[in-house]
Amino acid sequence: MTESSLRDKKKLATRKALAEAAFELAVERGVDSFVVEDIVTKAGYSRRTFANYFSCKEEAIANSLGLDEYLQPVDQFEFSPKDHTPLSTIEVFIRRSFTINKLKRLNQLISLSREHPTLRLYVTGALKEMQDFAGRGISEEYGSDYPPEYYHILIGAVFGAILPVLDESFDVNLPDDEEQIENSNEFNQYMDTVFAHLRKGFS
Amino acid sequence: MTESSLRDKKKLATRKALAEAAFELAVERGVDSFVVEDIVTKAGYSRRTFANYFSCKEEAIANSLGLDEYLQPVDQFEFSPKDHTPLSTIEVFIRRSFTINKLKRLNQLISLSREHPTLRLYVTGALKEMQDFAGRGISEEYGSDYPPEYYHILIGAVFGAILPVLDESFDVNLPDDEEQIENSNEFNQYMDTVFAHLRKGFS
DNA sequence: AGAAACATTGCTCTTTGTGCAATTTCGTGA
DNA sequence: TCACGAAATTGCACAAAGAGCAATGTTTCT
Numbered sequence: 001m002t003e004s005s006l007r008d009k010k011k012l013a014t015r016k017a018l019a020e021a022a023f024e025l026a027v028e029r030g031v032d033s034f035v036v037e038d039i040v041t042k043a044g045y046s047r048r049t050f051a052n053y054f055s056c057k058e059e060a061i062a063n064s065l066g067l068d069e070y071l072q073p074v075d076q077f078e079f080s081p082k083d084h085t086p087l088s089t090i091e092v093f094i095r096r097s098f099t100i101n102k103l104k105r106l107n108q109l110i111s112l113s114r115e116h117p118t119l120r121l122y123v124t125g126a127l128k129e130m131q132d133f134a135g136r137g138i139s140e141e142y143g144s145d146y147p148p149e150y151y152h153i154l155i156g157a158v159f160g161a162i163l164p165v166l167d168e169s170f171d172v173n174l175p176d177d178e179e180q181i182e183n184s185n186e187f188n189q190y191m192d193t194v195f196a197h198l199r200k201g202f203s
Numbered sequence: 204m205t206e207s208s209l210r211d212k213k214k215l216a217t218r219k220a221l222a223e224a225a226f227e228l229a230v231e232r233g234v235d236s237f238v239v240e241d242i243v244t245k246a247g248y249s250r251r252t253f254a255n256y257f258s259c260k261e262e263a264i265a266n267s268l269g270l271d272e273y274l275q276p277v278d279q280f281e282f283s284p285k286d287h288t289p290l291s292t293i294e295v296f297i298r299r300s301f302t303i304n305k306l307k308r309l310n311q312l313i314s315l316s317r318e319h320p321t322l323r324l325y326v327t328g329a330l331k332e333m334q335d336f337a338g339r340g341i342s343e344e345y346g347s348d349y350p351p352e353y354y355h356i357l358i359g360a361v362f363g364a365i366l367p368v369l370d371e372s373f374d375v376n377l378p379d380d381e382e383q384i385e386n387s388n389e390f391n392q393y394m395d396t397v398f399a400h401l402r403k404g405f406s
Numbered sequence: 407a408g409a410a411a412c413a414t415t416g417c418t419c420t421t422t423g424t425g426c427a428a429t430t431t432c433g434t435g436a
Numbered sequence: 437t438c439a440c441g442a443a444a445t446t447g448c449a450c451a452a453a454g455a456g457c458a459a460t461g462t463t464t465c466t
Contacts, residue, residue, distance in 0.1 A: 007412075007463055014413085035452065046415050051454065055321065087405045118258065124331065125324045135367060149393065153364040153400050160363020161356040164338065190352065197356050201404030202290045210432055210443070217444090238421065249446050254423065413462075422453065431444070436437100 015053050016066070017043045022057055023064035027108065031061070031116045061112070062122035065105055086142055086151065090158055091195050093134055095188065103187055110167045124163060131159040154198075161194045218256050219269070220246045225260055226267035230311065234264070234319045264315070265325035268308055289345055289354065293361055294398050296337055298391065306390055313370045327366060334362040357401075364397045 004012075021043035025034045036057055040050050054060040081088040098106075106123075113120035139151040224246040228237045239260055243253050257263040284291040301309075309326075316323035342354040 005464075010463085011413075037452085047453090048416070048455095049414055052414080056453075083406075085406045121324050121328045125327070128327065131367075147396075149368065149396055150400070152367040153397055154405055156363030156365070156367050157360035157401070157405075158363070160359030160361070162359070164334075164355040164359050165352065193350075193352055194356055197353070198360070198405045202357055202360075202401045203286075203288045208433075213432085214444075240421085250422090251424090251447070252445055255445080259422080407466100409464100409466090411462100411464075413460105415458105415460075417457090417459105419456095420454085423451085425450095426448090427446105428448105429444100429446075431442100433442075434440090436439090 014043075014045060014049070015063070018045060018050055018053055019060050019064040019066075022054075022060035023105075023109075026057075026061050026112055026119075031058075031112055031119055056118075058116070058119045058122045061119060062109060062126045065102065065109060065123075065126050086138055086146065086154055087195065087198060089141065090134065090138060090154065091191070093137070094158065094162075094191060097130070098187060100185065103185070106166065114167075120167075127159070127163060131155060134159070157198060158194065161198075162191075165190060217246075217248060217252070218266070221248060221253055221256055222263050222267040222269075225257075225263035226308075226312075229264050229315055229322075234261075234315055234322055259321075261319070261322045261325045264322060265312060265329045268305065268312060268326075268329050289341055289349065289357055290398065290401060292344065293337065293341060293357065294394070296340070297361065297365075297394060300333070301390060303388065306388070309369065317370075323370075330362070330366060334358060337362070360401060361397065364401075365394075368393060 018039060022039045025038055025042065034057075036047060036050055039057060039060065040047050050060070054063065081092050109119075109123050113123050135151060135155045138155060139148070142151070221242060225242045228241055228245065237260075239250055239253055242260060242263065243250050253263070257266065284295050312322075312326050316326050338354060338358045341358060342351070345354070
């Protein structure tokens with residue numbers, strides 16, 4: 001299912017290596033104090049190869065979020081929450097996908113992009129890919145149980161609510177202590193209120 | 204209020220001229236069959252001036268949507284719908300902002316960006332600016348009547364619901380007949396269901 | 407093992423991005 | 437009204453990016 005030949009694994013590996021090198025350089029030196037050349041020397045590839053994977057350094061930095069890891073397990077949606085409604089399913093998907101490490105990385109990316117419009121664009125673009133993925137998953141899962149727009153609206157609402165808060169004053173607020181319980185951070189508390197609002201409706 | 208000295212007007216004019224030239228070239232020749240040089244000769248400016256306004260041709264094309272026109276009248280929010288709730292206010296704002304002409308242009312842009320990831324990024328970026336603008340407006344309007352996240356969630360939901368449909372199979376479906384009633388197009392019908400869902404809540 | 411498919415790379419050339427300085431245009435106060 | 441300061445436009449020059457092409461090395465499939 002996962003379609004991972006050795007060739008594909010290597011492709012993902014180089015992609016990840018390049019993205020990670022780009023991200024580290026961005027943190028160490030600042031976004032516009034290094035060039036593509038620096039990335040490839042750090043990662044051990046050629047400038048031409050970089051161009052095969054990313055169109056610019058901002059794209060590479062943003063992709064260090066590791067979308068690939070979300071996009072692999074299409075069966076995230078297999079397991080159903082108790083009530084098996086689209087909203088609950090999405091809720092579970094969100095809480096599983098935004099792990100502490102992802103949130104940390106996301107926070108760094110948003111902080112980096114605060115003064116870099118282009119990077120910001122690519123970061124939100126990466127999140128939008130995740131949104132599309134979730135959209136496809138959920139509408140396959142529930143098929144024609146709901147009108148087709150329903151899924152768009154719901155997914156759009158959930159992701160639309162996530163982004164603005166994330167890039168404005170939000171902090172995951174977890175120390176380097178990895179043993180912390182996944183569900184007891186600011187993000188999850190915020191998501192509580194998001195889903196509560198979505199269930200209740202707006203006025 | 205509108206802060207438009209003659210100098211500012213000229214700035215907006217050149218900006219608009221450049222963006223419009225870029226858009227027309229994109230439609231005529233296709234997005235990657237022309238260069239910045241072509242844009243500036245068409246618009247009558249220098250390459251260096253182009254760089255003062257846009258960072259790349261995609262940004263120029265996307266900005267032909269004419270965000271500026273949204274961003275001017277901050278008092279869009281002044282007038283209140285009957286029930287004066289955030290949702291209704293946003294609804295009115297949306298319906299007023301997405302005029303037929305805007306929707307047509309948006310459709311063309313989305314169609315152009317279908318095969319051009321970079322352009323797509325800038326188009327969604329432009330819409331996100333509009334979203335931020337709406338967010339600022341609405342939270343100024345209602346202040347602390349609602350918890351601060353409420354506005355983010357609501358605006359995020361509305362705009363989040365708009366984007367996916369717009370770039371997937373959506374067509375404004377209005378001929379060149381400008382006299383058509385603004386409220387009787389597919390977009391407005393879709394927005395009807397969006398707001399209905401948001402009022403009702405999700406399950 | 408051999409052939410086909412594909413990733414990586416070097417090379418080259420066009421296009422882009424940007425700092426700096428010069429010039430022109432606009433705004434403001436005497 | 438005039439002249440001075442502010443800001444927009446432009447040219448120039450150079451570093452960097454983007455992309456086609458062909459060569460080379462690696463994986464896959466039979």
